[in-house]
Amino acid sequence: MKKALIIDLDNTIFPVPQIGDALFAPLFELIEQEGSHAGELDKIKDEVMRRPFQQVAKEHQFSESLTRKCVEVLKELTYNGPIEPFEDFALVRHLPCDKFLVTTGFPKMQQSKVDRLALAPDFKEIHIIDPSTTNKVKKDVFADIVQRHGYAKEAVLVIGDDLQSEIKAAQELGIDAVWYDKYGRYEDKPSVRKISDYKELIQILTSL
Numbered sequence: 001m002k003k004a005l006i007i008d009l010d011n012t013i014f015p016v017p018q019i020g021d022a023l024f025a026p027l028f029e030l031i032e033q034e035g036s037h038a039g040e041l042d043k044i045k046d047e048v049m050r051r052p053f054q055q056v057a058k059e060h061q062f063s064e065s066l067t068r069k070c071v072e073v074l075k076e077l078t079y080n081g082p083i084e085p086f087e088d089f090a091l092v093r094h095l096p097c098d099k100f101l102v103t104t105g106f107p108k109m110q111q112s113k114v115d116r117l118a119l120a121p122d123f124k125e126i127h128i129i130d131p132s133t134t135n136k137v138k139k140d141v142f143a144d145i146v147q148r149h150g151y152a153k154e155a156v157l158v159i160g161d162d163l164q165s166e167i168k169a170a171q172e173l174g175i176d177a178v179w180y181d182k183y184g185r186y187e188d189k190p191s192v193r194k195i196s197d198y199k200e201l202i203q204i205l206t207s208l
Contacts, residue, residue, distance in 0.1 A: 001205055002097055002176075004151050006142055007123075008160030009103035009110065012180050014085045014117060016049040023079045023109070024048060030073055036063035051162065052104050054131055071132060078112035085117055086182060088198040092159075093122050095205070098149070101126045102141050104165065139169035146175070159201065167192055178204065 010016045021028075028045055031037065037044070039060040047056045053074055057067045092099075101123045103110050110128045114120065127141050146156055158177040160166035163186075170177035171191070178201060179194040188194055195201055 001095075002157045003155040004098040004100065004145070004149065004157070005092070005095065006100045006102055006145060006156065006158045006166070006170075006175075007092070008162065008166050008180075009101060009113065010105070011050060011161040011182070012159060013089055013101075013119070014083055014113070015182065019079055019081065019083055019113075020045075020049040022081060023077060026077065027070055027073050030069060031062075031066070034063075034066045034069070036066045037061055052131060052165075053106075074106045074109065075132070077106065077109045079109070079116060080112065081116070083113060083116045086198075091198040091202055095202075098124045100124055100145055102129070102138055102145075102166070103127070104129045104131060104138065106130060106132070137169065138166050139172055142166075142169055142173055142175065146173070157205075163189065163192070 007013065024045070027048070028041075031044060032041060037060045044056060044060055053070065057070065062070070099122060101114070101119060105128065107128050107130050114126060120126065125145070129136055129138065129141060142158065145151075146153060153173065153175050156175050158166055158170035158175055159180055160177070161180050161182075163179065167177045167179055177192055179189070179192045180196075181194050182196055184196055193204060195204070
């Protein structure tokens with residue numbers, strides 16, 4: 001059994017599309033009105049629910065003005081409605097090891113999700129990385145967690161849905177990672193274990 005799990009939030013603990021239309025309504029309205037971007041709006045909406053906004057804005061060639069206006073909207077967005085975690089996440093909650101939540105996004109928004117999901121009791125630490133105010137990335141936070149708590153890298157496992165974010169960060173640090181692809185959106189990669197249900201995570205942990 002690993003001593004510590006480092007877990008992503010969006011699309012790893014709960015599905016963002018469950019709340020995305022309501023949460024991002026002001027943002028989507030602004031993008032549609034402004035129109036100063038490249039790419040189809042439906043694709044932009046889908047990616048906003050799965051990746052950091054700054055990356056989406058850059059790849060879809062948002063104008064500087066639109067990007068700035070979007071960031072101002074996103075800084076103030078919170079979600080106060082009901083949120084249900086993935087049903088199988090209950091298995092993770094009961095694992096007898098230290099758990100750390102590390103998420104990237106706008107602090108008010110991410111904290112509102114954490115609060116609505118009642119996640120605080122489940123985690124030893126919760127880290128929200130705000131890319132608009134810091135140059136730190138998940139790799140830096142992962143390394144800091146390992147160092148401060150004196151974990152051997154072999155005793156830590158990272159779980160997330162984004163190959164280019166938390167999975168890449170873990171691999172660069174030499175930490176084991178599990179890629180959570182709940183709905184089978186992506187093709188398997190030989191370089192990383194992929195699961196679609198946390199039952200598979202339990203099997204992995206008990207076989208290590």
